[in-house]
Amino acid sequence: MRFQLIGVNHKSAPLDVRERLAIPESRLPDTCRDLTAYPGIEEGMVISTCNRVEIVTHTTNGSADLRGFLHQQFHLTADELEAHVYEFREKDAVRHIFRVASSLDSMVVGEAQILGQVKEAYATARAVGAVRSQLDQLFTRAFAVAKRVRSETAVGSSSVSIASVAVELAKKIFGTLEGKTVFIVGAGKMSELAARHLMAHGCESIFVSNRTYDRAVGLAHKFNGQAIRFDDLYEQCDRADIVITSTGSPQAIFHREHGEQFLSRRKNRPMFFIDIAVPRDVSPEMGKLDGIFTYDIDDLQQAVSSHVADRRKEAELAEAIIASEVERFEAKLHTLDVVPTIVSLQDHLETIRQAEIDRVRGRLGRLTPEQETAVEALTRGIINKVMHTPITTLKTAAKESEATTIVDVVRRLFNLHEKGKETQKEATPPEKKNEVGTRQ
Amino acid sequence: MSLLWLRFALACYFIGLVYAFVALTRTSELFSRIALHAASLGMVFHFVSLVELFLSGQVVWTSLHNGESLLAFFSMTFFMIIYAIYQTTSPGVVVFPIVFFLTFVAAIDQQPVLLTQYVSHKGWLVAHIILIFTGYAALLLSFGASLLYLLQEGRLKAKKSSSLTSFLPALEVIDQIGYRSLLLGFPFMTLGLLTGTILAASTYGRVDFLDPVFLLSLLMWAVYMLMVFTRWNSGWRGRRAAVLASFAFIAAIVAWAANYFSTIHRFAAS
Numbered sequence: 001m002r003f004q005l006i007g008v009n010h011k012s013a014p015l016d017v018r019e020r021l022a023i024p025e026s027r028l029p030d031t032c033r034d035l036t037a038y039p040g041i042e043e044g045m046v047i048s049t050c051n052r053v054e055i056v057t058h059t060t061n062g063s064a065d066l067r068g069f070l071h072q073q074f075h076l077t078a079d080e081l082e083a084h085v086y087e088f089r090e091k092d093a094v095r096h097i098f099r100v101a102s103s104l105d106s107m108v109v110g111e112a113q114i115l116g117q118v119k120e121a122y123a124t125a126r127a128v129g130a131v132r133s134q135l136d137q138l139f140t141r142a143f144a145v146a147k148r149v150r151s152e153t154a155v156g157s158s159s160v161s162i163a164s165v166a167v168e169l170a171k172k173i174f175g176t177l178e179g180k181t182v183f184i185v186g187a188g189k190m191s192e193l194a195a196r197h198l199m200a201h202g203c204e205s206i207f208v209s210n211r212t213y214d215r216a217v218g219l220a221h222k223f224n225g226q227a228i229r230f231d232d233l234y235e236q237c238d239r240a241d242i243v244i245t246s247t248g249s250p251q252a253i254f255h256r257e258h259g260e261q262f263l264s265r266r267k268n269r270p271m272f273f274i275d276i277a278v279p280r281d282v283s284p285e286m287g288k289l290d291g292i293f294t295y296d297i298d299d300l301q302q303a304v305s306s307h308v309a310d311r312r313k314e315a316e317l318a319e320a321i322i323a324s325e326v327e328r329f330e331a332k333l334h335t336l337d338v339v340p341t342i343v344s345l346q347d348h349l350e351t352i353r354q355a356e357i358d359r360v361r362g363r364l365g366r367l368t369p370e371q372e373t374a375v376e377a378l379t380r381g382i383i384n385k386v387m388h389t390p391i392t393t394l395k396t397a398a399k400e401s402e403a404t405t406i407v408d409v410v411r412r413l414f415n416l417h418e419k420g421k422e423t424q425k426e427a428t429p430p431e432k433k434n435e436v437g438t439r440q
Numbered sequence: 441m442s443l444l445w446l447r448f449a450l451a452c453y454f455i456g457l458v459y460a461f462v463a464l465t466r467t468s469e470l471f472s473r474i475a476l477h478a479a480s481l482g483m484v485f486h487f488v489s490l491v492e493l494f495l496s497g498q499v500v501w502t503s504l505h506n507g508e509s510l511l512a513f514f515s516m517t518f519f520m521i522i523y524a525i526y527q528t529t530s531p532g533v534v535v536f537p538i539v540f541f542l543t544f545v546a547a548i549d550q551q552p553v554l555l556t557q558y559v560s561h562k563g564w565l566v567a568h569i570i571l572i573f574t575g576y577a578a579l580l581l582s583f584g585a586s587l588l589y590l591l592q593e594g595r596l597k598a599k600k601s602s603s604l605t606s607f608l609p610a611l612e613v614i615d616q617i618g619y620r621s622l623l624l625g626f627p628f629m630t631l632g633l634l635t636g637t638i639l640a641a642s643t644y645g646r647v648d649f650l651d652p653v654f655l656l657s658l659l660m661w662a663v664y665m666l667m668v669f670t671r672w673n674s675g676w677r678g679r680r681a682a683v684l685a686s687f688a689f690i691a692a693i694v695a696w697a698a699n700y701f702s703t704i705h706r707f708a709a710s
Contacts, residue, residue: 172596172611174611174612175612175613268676270612290593291677293596295599
């Protein structure tokens, strides 16, 4: 496992540093090619998003000069690099990739976008041949881990922005937002953002009212909506299912009696008031009416904070999943390391067995089919017994740090590198051959 | 044998009953699916039980227990229709316990309480029972939806973040379930009461207007009509609608319970 990773993210580097390191999408294939051509790197991939730039590699000897690569590509000074980059190797690199793909390392933990970005980076690097067997295994596993984290924890299930919380609340009241009408009272930036979110989720029409009528017209135009004069607000407001209000009025503009009028005209169909004004535009008394649901900025913020806290709790569960997945991945890679040796050993001994049978066949004379089967079974049994201990030792060693040493020893003992010659050289001792012959 | 199938159905409905209690405290998608499958299986057993009873020729249309079994089955059918339309098992919170109770009562007793020994017009009787039970089942759903509406409204008003992740569907969806059940059930209930009155008059020669079952049924129907009217006219929902639905539902239960001591369904005995 010779994975090595270097990078910067929103926690380690300010935006201006990340900007200098960011690689445009069009340049990613070339950067991947440059990376694999760099000394000591077998495979490489680049993840470049607005919050992170990471170089992920599989190296020839476990230690490539990735800082040198960064310096060469981006002309950053050593001091700049030292101050902001992080570097992970082997197991730590695997853990980091799993965390990134699962969105645990994101600015907004649990956001879904990062997985798509990593998948795109992987596809780009794979297309230019920079990702082959090792990184392929790592990222295939990382995507599976991310999926597991999503399905087994609720890390990405709740909204963590005021606009998205408002949309979710509206959906809890109205079910679908298809065909619903939004009324913006007070043309501010935040209400515009919330309205945009609601429209994106299916709301059909929009009214805008502002003390300055021209501003209402301007905003209504953006949404293809209708401007309403502020004087007509109370006459028209009941036409909306969702009211976003953010006027600068020092007193509430919606009172209980207004709510009663609206409900009466709407035949008690519910209304949702998103009050993002400070001081509030909707009096608390109005919110007490059946059918009127009012959420002020504090309520929305509280919901956001609570969801962020929920995500943190879920992130702890996700970290546990990742820890176990890193162990599994490491064990799998180690097992894969010893597999070629085991296969070579099996081939080697099978070749010897076949050669010996052929050699003594003339002396044994004509064998009946039953005798043929018995010879096969006997010789295979001996081979299997001989191989049992080395194979078990190799498999056990695969999970430990001494795997490489044991693999080397086995290969040297059985001369596994020189298969062609060894078949001739390593004949079974004569007494063994006799033993086989006698039994026939 | 019919009773055996009914008991299998009861066992399945028990899972629904457990779901109803669990769903009030926490959300579990898996358990919701299990409860739905158990309820579907229960309905199959229940259907087999009813068909077998019918085919055996031993069906006693006037048996209180057969009636309870039929009502439970209709209620489950309504629940499944609602599920097919809205993809929510939430009404099960109210429907499952009542269905379990009705099936339980019907499944434990081999000796049904007979409402009447003799009826002259069997066709009218069957129509009366089917119509009134469909009306009851719709009322049950409507009542359940009212309670869920109150629960969801309360959560949204309390501004708890858990309201966003609760098992309950959106307020308007619950409202639609309640209103549609109400609209669907009202004609059935009206026709059911009408056929019952005609049946009583033709079998018995007169209608005892002071009988508790008759009075309570009339009260229930009046409240039912009031609910439909206030909803249609002023869009009453939420607390006020729930109060009316509860009132109608209690009247329905009391009217049903009154069968155990009323004489209206025991023409031959009186």
